[in-house]
Amino acid sequence: MRPLLAALLVCALAPAAEAKCARMGLKPSVLTPAGAMVAPDGGLLVGAIDADDDELEAGDPASQAGWRLRLGSRVASPTLVPLAPGLVLYKLPAATKEAQLIDDKRAVIGSVTVGPKAALGAPKIKKITHDSVRGRRPVGRVTVELTGPAPDDAVAIVLADAKGKPRSWGKVVNKGGTLRAFERGRCRVLANETVESKPGDRITVFWVDASGRKSPLSAITVVGGAKPDQDADD
Numbered sequence: 001m002r003p004l005l006a007a008l009l010v011c012a013l014a015p016a017a018e019a020k021c022a023r024m025g026l027k028p029s030v031l032t033p034a035g036a037m038v039a040p041d042g043g044l045l046v047g048a049i050d051a052d053d054d055e056l057e058a059g060d061p062a063s064q065a066g067w068r069l070r071l072g073s074r075v076a077s078p079t080l081v082p083l084a085p086g087l088v089l090y091k092l093p094a095a096t097k098e099a100q101l102i103d104d105k106r107a108v109i110g111s112v113t114v115g116p117k118a119a120l121g122a123p124k125i126k127k128i129t130h131d132s133v134r135g136r137r138p139v140g141r142v143t144v145e146l147t148g149p150a151p152d153d154a155v156a157i158v159l160a161d162a163k164g165k166p167r168s169w170g171k172v173v174n175k176g177g178t179l180r181a182f183e184r185g186r187c188r189v190l191a192n193e194t195v196e197s198k199p200g201d202r203i204t205v206f207w208v209d210a211s212g213r214k215s216p217l218s219a220i221t222v223v224g225g226a227k228p229d230q231d232a233d234d
Helices: 002-021
Strands: 025-030 036-038 043-051 068-071 074-076 079-084 087-091 098-102 108-114 125-133 139-146 154-161 166-171 178-185 202-209
Touching (some): 043 098, 079 166, 139 154, 166 178
Antiparallel strands (some): 068 074, 139 178
16 A cells, blocks of 8 residues: 555646646847847847746747837837847838837837947857756756957847857846856746757857847857766755
């Protein structure tokens, strides 16, 4: 009877543990700072970020067909330009001087003015490393070491394959020379078509600025690191 009772307890507890992740999802967030000046060939940058108590919708959460641009007295649809899985540029119409981004409930969620902005150069990479931990709480991370600090106007860093096809992106949260470009956890939801860059992969990197413009690609870099050799059970 004791083995049977133990088995029943495992079956009863497992769903409760997994339920901690049941309401994780993604939501769109405007990454361009409010009131920022953006380039005439840019717009507002939107990324899919972690959300508690949210459901994962079909498609790319960063691509919201119901969002509009308020251009003075008129409202227009932005051109949506995918930059990476979960990262989208809401491109402004030509000759725009200022704009507000409004959601499907017509609430203002972003505002910009338009003016000259210098473009970013290609990232200069010192090394890229992947590390991971297996177990009940697996983690995967990609860290990019630069030869110098990140540019002031860099908002996102994108990892792409050797031909430049985007695989994943990370928000630039500091301007130091070491950036977390990708992170995966047990409860974390990733945008559709996200690819985790692992040791041995040949990848390139590019910046995305506050205007939603891509920099040139970095030189091809081979991801370093080793296969996971420890468990994360606590």
